[in-house]
Structure formats: C-alpha cells, structure tokens
C-alpha cells in the first residue's frame with residue numbers, strides 16, 4: 105500500500121475536479137413512501153431486519169450492467185443512438201431477429217471474474233450486483249428454459265455468473281442478481297417489445313399478450329435457476345415492474361425467493377414491497393430516511409457501455425455522494441458497464457480505485473455507520489415555498505460537511521474548508537476528544553458559553569474529504585447544556 109502522504113497528494117490532485125464546486129444543489133425527492141415495506145407480523149419484521157444486517161453494514165456496492173448491448177456500445181448501423189446503452193434495442197427499434205445475432209459476436213475473451221471482484225475490493229465496495237438478464241431478454245447464465253443465453257448462443261460458451269459466483273465466494277464478496285422480471289424484449293409475451301410484437305395493452309388497457317405465460321415459462325423458472333445453481337445469493341434486484349400489480353404476479357416472485365433462499369434480500373422494484381426501498385436512478389433523498397434504502401447510480405450517463413460516454417464522475421464526487429447517502433441512512437450501488445471484450449473501462453476503474461484509496465483511510469466513517477443525528481448540514485426547504493418536479497418542497501442542499509455516527513463517535517466529513525472556528529451543532533453531550541481520522545492528529549476542542557468549538561487546522565488535510573472524529577459520552581442528545 106502506498107504511504108498515506110503519497111495517496112493524499114494524488115487525492116488532492118483528483119480533488120481539483122470540479123464536481124463539488126456547487127454551493128447549492130437542487131435535489132429531487134424520491135417517492136420513498138411509495139415502496140415502504142407493507143405492515144407485516146413481528147416475526148416477519150424480525151426476519152427482515154436479520155436479512156438486512158449485512159446490507160446496513162456494507163453501504164457501498166458495485167452494480168454491473170453487461171450483456172449483448174456492449175457489442176453495439178451505443179451505435180447502430182453507423183449512427184449514435186440516443187439514450188442508455190442497454191436500451192439500444194428499444195431505442196433503435198431493432199427487430200429480435202437482428203438483435204439476437206449480436207450473440208454470435210459476444211466473445212469476451214478478456215473476462216476475468218477474479219479481476220472484477222478485485223476491482224470491487226480495491227474500490228472499497230462490499231457487494232456486487234450483476235445483470236443476470238436485462239430487458240433485452242439475454243441471460244448471462246446457462247438457462248434450461250431458454251437458449252438465449254451466454255452458454256448456448258455465443259461463441260464464448262462460458263457461464264459468466266458461475267465464474268463470478270465462484271470468484272465472489274473465494275473473496276467472500278456477497279453477490280446479487282439483477283433480473284428484469286417484467287420487460288423481456290426477446291419473448292413475444294414479455295413486456296416492452298412493441299415494435300416486433302405489438303403493444304402490451306390495448307386501447308381498453310386490457311393486456312394483449314400472454315404475459316402470465318412468459319412469467320411462468322421464463323421469468324419464474326429463471327429466477328429459480330439463479331437461486332439454486334449459483335450458491336448463496338445476497339439479493340435479487342428486480343426492475344421496472346410493469347403489469348406486476350395484477351393478481352399474485354409479484355407475490356409469486358417473493359415466494360420463490362423466500363422458499364429457495366430465505367436470507368436473500370429483495371430490492372424495491374418488484375411490484376410489491378421488498379426488504380428495502382430503491383430510490384429512482386441517481387436520486388438521493390434530501391433528508392434522512394428511517395427505512396433501509398439504496399440508490400442505484402451511474403458513473404457516467406449510461407448503465408450499459410457506450411463508446412462515446414466519457415463523462416465520468418470524479419473520485420471526489422463519488423466520495424461526496426457516498427458519505428451524503430450514508431449520512432441519510434442509505435446504500436450506494438454504483439454502476440460500471442464492461443466492454444464487450446470483458447474489460448471494465450479503464451477510466452471507471454481509475455475513479456473507483458481512487459475513491460477506494462480514500463475509503464481505505466477513512467472507511468470507519470462509512471461502513472456500518474449510522475445517519476446524522478442533526479440534519480441542518482443537509483440543507484433546507486426553499487424559503488420561497490418552491491416545489492420540485494414531483495410537487496414536493498424543493499430542498500436547497502448544502503454540501504460543506506456531513507455527519508455519520510457510531511456508538512460514542514460522530515464523524516464530521518468536510519468537503520470544503522470548514523468555518524474557523526467550527527462550532528458543533530448544539531447537543532447536551534460532553535465531548536471527550538476530537539481527532540483527525542486519517543492520522544490521529546488531535547483537534548483542539550473548546551467550550552464557550554455552552555458552545556463547543558473545534559479548531560481544525562487549515563487548509564484541511566485532504567481536500568477531497570477530511571474526517572474529524574468527535575468522541576462523545578453516549579447517544580446524541582440535542583439541545584444546549
């Protein structure tokens with residue numbers, strides 16, 4: 105491991121990237137309440153909390169969107185196709201016959217499952233979620249109910265999920281599977297492919313496809329395969345729950361998961377409430393949320409690889425988002441889109457590893473840490489009563505510092521030079537001592553007329569983010585002494 109000073113120097117250079125320059129950010133409010141777990145018995149709730157234990161500790165995971173769409177990588181017949189890389193089949197209205205021929209070109213000879221897991225480890229990520237089947241219907245695993253999969257339909261012929269599951273097991277890295285339960289553009293009865301198979305719903309809103317046939321003959325058996333052939337599955341990440349609110353469709357998936365692997369988590373996009381809430385893509389709520397939640401997020405502007413999307417978030421921006429999310433009680437699931445040859449694009453590897461360097465030094469403020477007991481540092485609703493696009497009060501976010509917690513400890517993470525002297529938010533607790541997390545250097549604490557002041561040396565040690573640990577005499581009690 106390089107010495108801290110050297111890593112700090114590179115961290116400072118990286119921090120020059122512009123993403124944190126905003127003094128005020130406008131944030132949208134996700135509809136967290138809409139997915140909040142439905143009331144269940146005390147026993148079921150205890151089981152849910154037990155399932156969530158590792159997830160609450162982990163905080164930071166690697167999302168991987170990979171499939172046939174990595175071959176066209178955002179271009180079709182010489183044209184750049186607008187939108188997300190993994191949506192190219194839909195956006196370019198590519199017929200099934202033509203799109204499925206991409207399988208003959210999918211030969212990722214450079215794929216190395218151990219290298220992917222090592223990247224996640226270097227990045228400080230604590231779980232991995234990969235697209236077992238995305239909306240295009242192509243499976244990255246060998247399926248017995250469809251030949252449209254990596255083993256049966258490509259020259260590669262290797263079961264990618266088998267190899268990744270084995271590598272994760274070796275590294276004790278929890279592995280979860282994304283599964284598009286509803287949209288399947290390859291199956292005539294799956295949702296979403298209106299260019300080959302006509303609309304899903306008629307003008308009378310009645311279903312026009314044999315959707316349950318697709319669910320029973322492809323989606324449900326494939327989810328069973330994932331839960332029986334690949335060892336312990338940390339979570340199943342369902343997505344875009346179209347037409348799932350009819351009958352017991354969504355409940356059937358819950359039943360499969362619970363029967364086959366009772367410890368497996370279910371995300372918030374099945375169509376009935378899962379174990380935790382999934383926010384909108386890239387949507388970080390403006391305030392602390394009490395239920396377990398996760399933000400799926402892109403590292404550039406696409407999930408599946410596109411040759412021409414080079415707009416990578418900076419390591420500093422990633423660290424800000426991670427600490428911001430943890431300080432509001434959530435998890436950050438950050439995506440990469442590997443190329444068709446099996447390599448994760450070098451710039452995204454660099455960003456992840458750089459953020460990982462910071463976490464190696466400051467991870468105590470993140471892993472297993474609780475939400476802020478304060479809140480004033482997050483921002484405030486617009487005093488003009490403005491509303492966001494969803495009609496919720498518009499929050500004017502502040503980005504100077506965040507607080508995360510562990511018993512007896514408050515972690516103040518500064519993303520900009522703190523005010524000098526820095527006054528702690530009002531609390532009745534006694535401050536025992538304060539120190540810099542990176543090197544243990546003590547920070548002077550003074551009290552003056554009931555106010556507690558930290559004298560933090562300027563410039564701060566690490567301009568990307570400097571953590572000051574404040575040790576207190578018990579749980580935070582708000583108010584003045």
Ligand code: FHN
Pocket residue numbers: 188190191343344385400407
């Ligand atoms: O349509 C998908 C999209 O391709 C991607 O998988 C994201 C990840 O959260 N989910 C859907 C859109 O929300």
